Amino acid sequence: MTDSPYHLPEYLARLADEDAVRFITDGLLSGKDDVPTIAVNQAAEPLPESPRWRLRAIRDLIDDAMRTYQDNKPTQADAWLAPRLHSILRLTRAEAADPALWNYLALGVAPDFVVWRHLSEKKKTVNPRYFKGPYHKQAFARLWWSAELFRNGSDYEPVETACGNQDMLNTVLRLDVIDHRPTAQALVRLLKREIVRTGRDANALGKAVNTAGATLMYDVIAPDVVRDANAVQRWIGEGDEGLVMRHRSLPVGPAEERALEESIERLADYFAELFADAPVRGKGEATEDAEDD
Amino acid sequence: MxxxxxxxxxxxxxxxxxxxxxxxxxxxxxxxxxxxxxxxxxxxxxxxxxxxxxxxxxxxxxxxxxxxxxxxxxxxxxxxxxxxxxxxxxxxxxxxxxxxxxxxxxxxxxxxxxxxxxxxxxxxxxxxxxxxxxxxxxxxxxxxxxxxxxxVRSDAPTREQAFDVKEVGFAKGPRWLQQFTDAPWIVNAAGALPTVHINTDFEGMTDILGAEGRGPEGLVNEIMVAQMAADVWIAVFHSAVGDLEIEDDGTPLFPHGWQGEVLREMLPDVVPERTLEDALCEVHSRRVGVTGWTELQPRIQYAAMRRAEVPRVFLETARGLDKLKREDEA
Known part of the structure; x- marks a missing residue:
């Protein structure tokens, strides 16, 4: 199996797409080879040496996730890891939009995690997009962004709920409608209330809500509060002062205001109606988890 | 509608x-x-x-x-x-x-x-x-x-075209262009924005680039620009279909940004009389499948030529030359 890198620099770095492709070999994708650590770090561009970019704590967290879930399906690690990764890797959205950072995490910090988590049992290989891919696919970007888009202010609990359903991550995460916070929260609430249970349910709900969003403006029906300019900055500032991260308890996110409860509830009711009418593949059949490679 | x-x-x-x-x-x-x-x-x-x-x-x-x-x-x-x-x-x-x-x-x-x-x-x-x-x-x-x-980054309020044009002497230009010194232009569709690099070292290129009007140079300029544009469309089409995001059930997704725009524009000519989604599936399955990709190339060329208005420009050039000839004879 692909092993963890034998050399870890102290700080994170960026690895541009055109450089990253060189290291995504068939041997790595089938979990047989390691990543040439020295070459990756030579190609990478270092980030500023500030406590926020220290990578040791991130590696420790990933090790902990793999240890904790070694006897379970690796998909179950997502709900545990997403809020903790988000809390330890304190980024602005503009920083998180840079694919080079995620490439480096996958190839320079934890290629063994990507293989462990995403090796398809059927195909005996990892889809290369888990190493270098869009935000809703790449192994670490998808976790970080699901935490960013499904948290309710400082509360990561909705993130755990969302990431407990693979189709929320695989399908709903990439829909533009969830960029509106009350919409994202309302979707999670239907999961929480078990109105939506399976992967197929979540998939059908996401599609129905997205389609209805073409003629309805959720922002008007369910207003959100104005984004606080300082909350995220302060949270990132704490990261720059150095963090001690406890793994067992659920962390606390940026001290932003929560989405308006009234807005979430109004949309949750509306989405429940939409879902009742939505066609779900295999509705009524035995429940099953979505296949995820 | x-x-x-x-x-x-x-x-x-x-x-x-x-x-x-x-x-x-x-x-x-x-x-x-x-x-x-x-x-x-x-x-x-x-x-x-x-x-x-x-x-x-x-x-x-x-x-x-x-x-x-x-x-x-x-x-x-x-x-x-x-x-x-x-x-x-x-x-x-x-x-x-x-x-x-x-x-x-x-x-x-x-x-x-x-x-x-x-x-x-x-x-x-x-x-x-x-x-x-x-x-x-x-x-x-x-x-x-x-x-x-x-x-938030640019200091000039310009929308830019669908592609970027850079005039550069290839002989002393960036290293990767130096291998193309005998080409009048090269299209690169790998970056954030597709770019035509025009080789200003190429003999006569500067004259033709600057030419306007209905004289012979002006006519050549127009047909050259149309040909460059067709090259760009072909290159960006290939680059866009070569990097598609695929759903678990094998359905390809439309990419964001210019790649998506290019596909939406060209697909109706590449795979006519189908919805955009169906057309994208068809193109993707032909590219990764066993057969059909080669047969699709003329359609891609056709779609590119139409976008670049090669047919119109060619007709106008032919008429322009005819007119010049008649003026010469008169």
């Missing part, structure tokens, strides 16, 4: 950015001068701000909507005009409700505030008119014809 199950507002809805200012903590706010905005190209270039490390930008915007929206007896009530700023790279969406300026309800005005940390490079901004229709609140009854671009 989309069909809506409720009455929509007809007529033109337009959006303008009237002013932009930025603010850094503990510094006075900076009003950007008018050079930061282009009303023609509909772009705001916040990179022009002198305040370093600004954290928030505030845009003053106004919208004009048809007065029918608020006329008595119209099917719409609770009419709201909403500006939406969206950056797909950062999954950020910011909305702001405008307020009516006058009694007639045509002019609406307001402000939209966005955080620097929430924008990667370019966000788009559009306006939508929303109302309660048949008892359903929040219906989108109209949207602006054109969107605006809010660029």
């Amino acid at each position: 989309k069909v809506f199950p409720y009455p929509r507002l007809r007529g033109t809805v337009s959006l303008r950015v009237d002013a932009a200012r930025v603010k850094a903590p503990e510094q006075p706010r900076e009003q950007l001068d008018s050079r930061a905005r282009s009303v023609v190209e509909r772009v705001v270039a916040l990179g022009l701000a002198e305040t370093e490390n600004w954290e928030t930008a505030t845009l003053t915007v106004s919208a004009t909507i048809p007065s029918k929206a608020t006329e008595r007896g119209s099917p719409w009530s609770d009419v709201a005009v909403v500006v939406v700023l969206a950056d797909r790279a950062t999954n950020t969406r910011v909305t702001s409700m405008l307020a009516p300026e006058s009694e007639g309800g045509r002019e609406w005005r307001g402000e939209l505030q966005v955080l620097r940390a929430d924008l990667f490079d370019r966000a788009t901004m559009m306006v939508q008119v929303v109302a309660t229709v048949d008892g359903v609140p929040g219906r989108i009854i109209a949207e602006g014809v054109d969107d605006w671009i809010v660029d």
Whole structure:
């Protein structure tokens, strides 16, 4: 199996797409080879040496996730890891939009995690997009962004709920409608209330809500509060002062205001109606988890 | 043509950015001068701000909507005009409700505030008119014809074309171009924006590039530009289909950005009489499948030529040459 890198620099770095492709070999994708650590770090561009970019704590967290879930399906690690990764890797959205950072995490910090988590049992290989891919696919970007888009202010609990359903991550995460916070929260609430249970349910709900969003403006029906300019900055500032991260308890996110409860509830009711009418593949059949490679 | 199950507002809805200012903590706010905005190209270039490390930008915007929206007896009530700023790279969406300026309800005005940390490079901004229709609140009854671009890095408010043109001498240019010194131009579709590199070292290139009018050089210029454009379309098409995101069930997805725009434009000519989604599936399965990719190439060329207007330019060139010949003989 692909092993963890034998050399870890102290700080994170960026690895541009055109450089990253060189290291995504068939041997790595089938979990047989390691990543040439020295070459990756030579190609990478270092980030500023500030406590926020220290990578040791991130590696420790990933090790902990793999240890904790070694006897379970690796998909179950997502709900545990997403809020903790988000809390330890304190980024602005503009920083998180840079694919080079995620490439480096996958190839320079934890290629063994990507293989462990995403090796398809059927195909005996990892889809290369888990190493270098869009935000809703790449192994670490998808976790970080699901935490960013499904948290309710400082509360990561909705993130755990969302990431407990693979189709929320695989399908709903990439829909533009969830960029509106009350919409994202309302979707999670239907999961929480078990109105939506399976992967197929979540998939059908996401599609129905997205389609209805073409003629309805959720922002008007369910207003959100104005984004606080300082909350995220302060949270990132704490990261720059150095963090001690406890793994067992659920962390606390940026001290932003929560989405308006009234807005979430109004949309949750509306989405429940939409879902009742939505066609779900295999509705009524035995429940099953979505296949995820 | 989309069909809506409720009455929509007809007529033109337009959006303008009237002013932009930025603010850094503990510094006075900076009003950007008018050079930061282009009303023609509909772009705001916040990179022009002198305040370093600004954290928030505030845009003053106004919208004009048809007065029918608020006329008595119209099917719409609770009419709201909403500006939406969206950056797909950062999954950020910011909305702001405008307020009516006058009694007639045509002019609406307001402000939209966005955080620097929430924008990667370019966000788009559009306006939508929303109302309660048949008892359903929040219906989108109209949207602006054109969107605006809010660029946080650039210091020039230009929208740029679908592709970039760079004139450069290949012999002394970037290393990768040095291997193409005997080519008049080279198309690169790998970057954030497809680029045509024109080799100014190539003999006669500068003359033809600068030529205008209906003389022989002008005619050659037009046909060369059309040919370059066709090359760009072919290159970007291949680059876009070569990097598709595939769903678990094997369905390819339309990419974001220019790759998606190119595919939407060209697919109706590449795989005619099919929906865009079906056409994309067909192209993808032919590319990764056993057969059919080679057979598709003429259609890709055809689609590219049409986009680049090669047929029209060729006809005009032929007529132009004919006319020149007759003038010579006369």
